Amino acid sequence: MKKALTIDIGGTKIYNGIINESGEFIGEIEKHSTPKTFEGIRDTFKEIISRYEDEVDVIAFSTCGAVNNDNNKILGSTGNIAEDYPKMDFKSLSKKPVFVENDANCAAWAEHIIGASKGMPYSIMITLGTGVGGGIILDNKLYKGKSGAAGEMHFKMSRNKHRHCTCGSWDCFEAYASGTGLKHTAEEISGNKDITTYDVIDGLKKQDKLMTEIFNCWQNDILNGLIGLSNIFDPDVIVLSGSMAEFVDTDYLTQKVNEEIVTLPTKVVKAAAGNYSGMIGAGLLALGVTK
Amino acid sequence: MKKALTIDIGGTKIYNGIINESGEFIGEIEKHSTPKTFEGIRDTFKEIISRYEDEVDVIAFSTCGAVNNDNNKILGSTGNIAEDYPKMDFKSLSKKPVFVENDANCAAWAEHIIGASKGMPYSIMITLGTGVGGGIILDNKLYKGKSGAAGEMHFKMSRNKHRHCTCGSWDCFEAYASGTGLKHTAEEISGNKDITTYDVIDGLKKQDKLMTEIFNCWQNDILNGLIGLSNIFDPDVIVLSGSMAEFVDTDYLTQKVNEEIVTLPTKVVKAAAGNYSGMIGAGLLALGVTK
Numbered sequence: 046m047k048k049a050l051t052i053d054i055g056g057t058k059i060y061n062g063i064i065n066e067s068g069e070f071i072g073e074i075e076k077h078s079t080p081k082t083f084e085g086i087r088d089t090f091k092e093i094i095s096r097y098e099d100e101v102d103v104i105a106f107s108t109c110g111a112v113n114n115d116n117n118k119i120l121g122s123t124g125n126i127a128e129d130y131p132k133m134d135f136k137s138l139s140k141k142p143v144f145v146e147n148d149a150n151c152a153a154w155a156e157h158i159i160g161a162s163k164g165m166p167y168s169i170m171i172t173l174g175t176g177v178g179g180g181i182i183l184d185n186k187l188y189k190g191k192s193g194a195a196g197e198m199h200f201k202m203s204r205n206k207h208r209h210c211t212c213g214s215w216d217c218f219e220a221y222a223s224g225t226g227l228k229h230t231a232e233e234i235s236g237n238k239d240i241t242t243y244d245v246i247d248g249l250k251k252q253d254k255l256m257t258e259i260f261n262c263w264q265n266d267i268l269n270g271l272i273g274l275s276n277i278f279d280p281d282v283i284v285l286s287g288s289m290a291e292f293v294d295t296d297y298l299t300q301k302v303n304e305e306i307v308t309l310p311t312k313v314v315k316a317a318a319g320n321y322s323g324m325i326g327a328g329l330l331a332l333g334v335t336k
Numbered sequence: 337m338k339k340a341l342t343i344d345i346g347g348t349k350i351y352n353g354i355i356n357e358s359g360e361f362i363g364e365i366e367k368h369s370t371p372k373t374f375e376g377i378r379d380t381f382k383e384i385i386s387r388y389e390d391e392v393d394v395i396a397f398s399t400c401g402a403v404n405n406d407n408n409k410i411l412g413s414t415g416n417i418a419e420d421y422p423k424m425d426f427k428s429l430s431k432k433p434v435f436v437e438n439d440a441n442c443a444a445w446a447e448h449i450i451g452a453s454k455g456m457p458y459s460i461m462i463t464l465g466t467g468v469g470g471g472i473i474l475d476n477k478l479y480k481g482k483s484g485a486a487g488e489m490h491f492k493m494s495r496n497k498h499r500h501c502t503c504g505s506w507d508c509f510e511a512y513a514s515g516t517g518l519k520h521t522a523e524e525i526s527g528n529k530d531i532t533t534y535d536v537i538d539g540l541k542k543q544d545k546l547m548t549e550i551f552n553c554w555q556n557d558i559l560n561g562l563i564g565l566s567n568i569f570d571p572d573v574i575v576l577s578g579s580m581a582e583f584v585d586t587d588y589l590t591q592k593v594n595e596e597i598v599t600l601p602t603k604v605v606k607a608a609a610g611n612y613s614g615m616i617g618a619g620l621l622a623l624g625v626t627k
Contacts, residue, residue, distance in 0.1 A: 111599070120600065167482045179568075183474065190570025191458045194599040200564025202495055204512075204557060214563070214596045221495075266495060272505070273491025277470075277568070279481025305505045308402070308485040309411065 056125030064328035105331035107323035144331035151326030153180025160318030165281035286316030347416030355619035396622035398614035435622035442617030444471025451609030456572035577607030
């Protein structure tokens with residue numbers, strides 16, 4: 046059975062592990078802080094690769110940032126990481142084949158092969174974390190668009206420039222459905238600038254009326270986004286992943302989405318491939334594992 | 337060269353013609369009023385088919401309503417037509433093969449093969465008429481979703497239940513971007529319930545300040561929708577068709593979309609396959625003509 050060295054890189058941490066074609070890790074998963082500079086990141090990659098490349102068939106990267114359709118280059122800016130990181134020449138890092146894909150796309154692929162959307166040809170995965178990520182699987186293939194950047198969940202929720210988005214535009218789904226969005230919704234409704242997402246979730250568990258109202262407003266924004274995606278894609282399933290997904294009520298969302306869409310019923314479920322789904326998906330994609 | 341008898345059915349008119357594999361009509365296009373009853377519609381189909389089926393290889397329908405992935409059945413309600421029209425057994429209407437597809441999907445295919453999105457693998461077509469239709473071409477294939485109903489442009493433009501949509505839900509793109517949407521925007525801004533889309537377009541041409549403001553508000557809603565679709569799909573092009581498309585400024589929309597998206601630049605253009613693009617696309621799809 047073939048194996049991949051799989052490396053996940055985000056703004057704060059780099060993880061690496063070895064994975065087989067069944068999506069199982071062989072040995073330990075290692076964790077590093079993400080260096081602040083391009084050279085630091087490249088040296089970390091080289092160090093990891095030098096230790097493992099002889100054991101594996103391919104090197105797989107799950108990375109922040111959009112990745113081109115040749116799976117070897119970051120497209121443009123990636124936010125919370127060294128500014129010149131997109132210049133990384135991934136192919137030059139190893140004598141083995143190198144494969145690069147966006148982390149949300151990798152996670153969506155892991156869900157498709159071994160997780161919550163297994164056996165379903167059409168799925169949309171939404172990562173609800175500090176921001177919002179998206180991965181789209183259509184007809185059992187990862188959908189990338191003309192340049193590789195598809196699946197950006199930046200569609201507008203309001204006509205009236207109500208809330209800024211990290212992308213520079215206004216009122217994107219990300220600005221409402223993310224953890225950051227929940228904090229902003231909480232600030233707006235409570236009038237308290239110091240309120241945290243923890244306050245909301247804690248209050249929700251204690252059935253606090255104001256915190257429940259805030260939570261429901263946030264969940265309703267998520268619902269509105271899922272209705273649109275369901276009408277556009279007619280998917281088998283929408284998978285919610287990320288740190289904020291554990292709080293949402295997927296049974297409620299499934300019912301409400303199906304009450305409002307004009308396409309045929311879909312379902313909303315939580316991710317099932319685990320915390321390392323980005324690494325798993327990158328490895329499976331690099332190894333060519335399809336449904 | 338193979339030929340298709342192509343029939344377009346909408347709420348008010350039925351058209352038929354014969355088309356070849358180059359997307360060219362052979363002979364005249366005929367026009368009929370759409371009968372009010374299921375039986376009336378079926379008899380009209382049978383009458384048309386009986387006259388032409390011996391001359392052609394396949395019968396192609398471009399129809400209102402979503403169509404299943406086997407291209408032989410309408411999925412659910414279709415609005416402005418006999419209530420039981422979705423029960424139509426298309427296959428039984430002819431001894432020749434029968435192919436059925438949604439009219440917006442057919443029009444998108446015509447644009448893809450002979451029109452404004454020719455040569456571009458990834459395109460979204462939006463029909464701006466009384467309502468809004470959508471057709472999605474991905475990787476040179478018509479995208480239909482799990483059941484065939486994909487491409488419904490019912491995604492929400494507002495968080496606050498501002499405007500009802502014909503689909504039964506609130507604040508869909510259709511409710512703002514359509515001709516009906518322009519009328520509602522005009523009513524809201526002018527306070528005049530009797531204002532028409534004609535008044536707005538006429539006033540725009542005469543550089544009337546209020547009418548220009550109304551038009552710009554409507555065009556801005558269209559822009560907001562196109563930004564979201566561009567970020568989700570990363571398309572080569574967005575094609576605007578339908579009676580209302582002639583009034584929009586596609587150069588302006590292209591510039592504004594590209595200023596706001598996080599994906600790579602796209603373009604917004606007007607449809608080029610003409611008024612019978614539904615019939616052309618149905619014929620080309622039925623004849624198996626691909627890029």
